[in-house]
Amino acid sequence: MTKHAAFSSQAVLTAVAAPAPAGPHFSTFAPPLKGGALHCKKHVGLHVDLAATGVAVGGSWLESMKASSPRSAGGGENGDWTEMHPSALARFEAALGAAKGMKIVVFLDYDGTLSPIVEDPDRGFMSEEMRDAVRCVAEHFPTAIVSGRCRDKVFDFVKLTELYYAGSHGMDIEGPANHVQANAEAAVRYQAGSELLPVIEEVYHTLTAKMAPIAGAMVENNKYCLSVHFRCVREEEWESMNEVRSVLKEYPDLKLTHGRKVLEIRPSIKWDKGKALEFLLSSLGYAGRDDVFPIYIGDDRTDEDAFKVLRGMGQGIGILVSNFPKETAASYSLRHPAEVIEFLDKLAKYSKQGDGAAATMAI
Numbered sequence: 592m593t594k595h596a597a598f599s600s601q602a603v604l605t606a607v608a609a610p611a612p613a614g615p616h617f618s619t620f621a622p623p624l625k626g627g628a629l630h631c632k633k634h635v636g637l638h639v640d641l642a643a644t645g646v647a648v649g650g651s652w653l654e655s656m657k658a659s660s661p662r663s664a665g666g667g668e669n670g671d672w673t674e675m676h677p678s679a680l681a682r683f684e685a686a687l688g689a690a691k692g693m694k695i696v697v698f699l700d701y702d703g704t705l706s707p708i709v710e711d712p713d714r715g716f717m718s719e720e721m722r723d724a725v726r727c728v729a730e731h732f733p734t735a736i737v738s739g740r741c742r743d744k745v746f747d748f749v750k751l752t753e754l755y756y757a758g759s760h761g762m763d764i765e766g767p768a769n770h771v772q773a774n775a776e777a778a779v780r781y782q783a784g785s786e787l788l789p790v791i792e793e794v795y796h797t798l799t800a801k802m803a804p805i806a807g808a809m810v811e812n813n814k815y816c817l818s819v820h821f822r823c824v825r826e827e828e829w830e831s832m833n834e835v836r837s838v839l840k841e842y843p844d845l846k847l848t849h850g851r852k853v854l855e856i857r858p859s860i861k862w863d864k865g866k867a868l869e870f871l872l873s874s875l876g877y878a879g880r881d882d883v884f885p886i887y888i889g890d891d892r893t894d895e896d897a898f899k900v901l902r903g904m905g906q907g908i909g910i911l912v913s914n915f916p917k918e919t920a921a922s923y924s925l926r927h928p929a930e931v932i933e934f935l936d937k938l939a940k941y942s943k944q945g946d947g948a949a950a951t952m953a954i
């Protein structure tokens with residue numbers, strides 16, 4: 592049983608009513624497509640959105656892939672880095688100090704945050720211990736999963752109906768399933784770029800054929816975006832992944848970004864995990880309020896958009912999951928999913944302390 596009113600059907604109704612009076616699908620929130628025509632297979636320059644993902648523009652394609660996919664700790668700068676991005680466990684009290692009296696909202700990436708990165712993306716399961724930790728946190732605070740995977744797939748992994756799910760990098764958002772039953776029209780829902788679904792499907796089939804000869808390459812259809820995984824491709828073969836870029840040159844309505852051993856293809860719309868965070872806060876009725884404290888935990892470049900939003904808001908904390916230093920806009924760090932469990936456990940206990948903070952934080 593959740594302890595915050597945000598998950599009541601009435602609260603969800605209220606959350607929807609405020610930002611999008613037009614209806615439950617939030618059509619008024621849909622950002623415009625850059626292209627316009629949908630099946631425009633033209634020879635137009637590919638939009639490789641490296642700047643948005645923090646990759647230095649100007650480096651080679653291969654260098655960008657390597658920069659997005661570091662494999663181990665490098666150099667002896669760990670000390671400086673952990674001073675700049677201290678452990679959210681070791682510095683828990685300091686991290687949550689500013690949350691006193693504020694309403695906490697929790698955002699969680701999935702792969703590499705709630706589950707370990709595994710060779711087969713279809714086997715990226717989360718542990719029961721992690722599921723329990725997420726469930727406990729969601730009893731006290733509105734909690735959302737924000738993933739690059741399609742919403743249905745990430746729900747199949749997490750299996751908690753009380754959460755918000757933002758799939759396909761936030762392009763496909765839906766509120767807690769256990770309240771949809773109460774009022775189907777009341778669910779928080781947002782779908783961006785749905786006009787491009789046939790194009791994405793077409794590219795999926797093309798890329799699947801093109802990647803077939805590359806040992807270890809795998810194309811994942813996330814409905815609103817595609818992921819080309821190369822975590823199992825030998826590094827000497829990474830250059831052959833350039834084929835993805837060649838295919839994308841034909842589709843100006845799609846853009847290519849780099850993730851951790853993955854190339855992401857999505858609609859060329861101004862929408863990312865940071866926008867998803869803002870949308871969900873707005874849906875909960877927290878837009879522009881200074882008494883909200885979002886906590887976002889993620890491990891990938893795509894999570895940086897959300898970390899930057901929090902920096903811009905000057906509220907809440909971003910926590911990067913990484914066991915080695917890397918450039919980030921997050922304030923704090925955790926080393927791996929096992930530490931995420933510890934942090935979530937502490938957060939749930941923190942809400943139960945019964946002090947002023949806990950009482951006022953519960954929504």
Ligand SMILES: [Mg+2]
Nearest residue numbers: 700702703891
């Ligand atoms: Mg991740």
